[in-house]
Amino acid sequence: MAVTEHRNLKSAIIIVTTGFIVGNCAICTLGWLKHGSSCYKFASDKMTWENGSTYCQDLGGMLLVIESEEENDFITGKLRNLNMIRAWLGCSDKDSEGTWMCYADEGITRMQYENWADEKPNNFRGQDCGVIEKNKDGKWKDRGCNILRSTICEKSSRVSTMSCYSLDSDGRFYP
């Protein structure tokens, strides 16, 4: 059995034992947290915005992009639980000052939802990268892109690369 098959099978067994439905592909690979239609990974190391972007893309995702108050609340709760002071948003105005662009499933797009703190973004000393702030109740600020900060990756659960297995009556898993 190939290593990847073995991993998938192992994942499928874990899903069965924790009560999730096998056969539904809208699930997240191990190490990613499912919420809504997305999967999130909270990186253990801090990194610059560019390195965070690359890190997430290498994992098949993108830097966190928040599109709703509900998602903002979820992430704010996680920042509190994990004691992260702030984390990168996959949004910046580095290419054109004042025009905030965010990662999207296909490339980048104009920022759709926003939740800026009072008087932000203000481009103080040329700040071009967005963060969500735990101590501002999840409001956003623009900050310097080259400082090391907490990184959260996001990808759609629908494009999960994980295979689905079904538990048959003979007690074996089938793809």
Ligand SMILES: [Ca+2]
């Ligand atoms: Ca999102």
Ligand SMILES: [Ca+2]
């Ligand atoms: Ca700026």
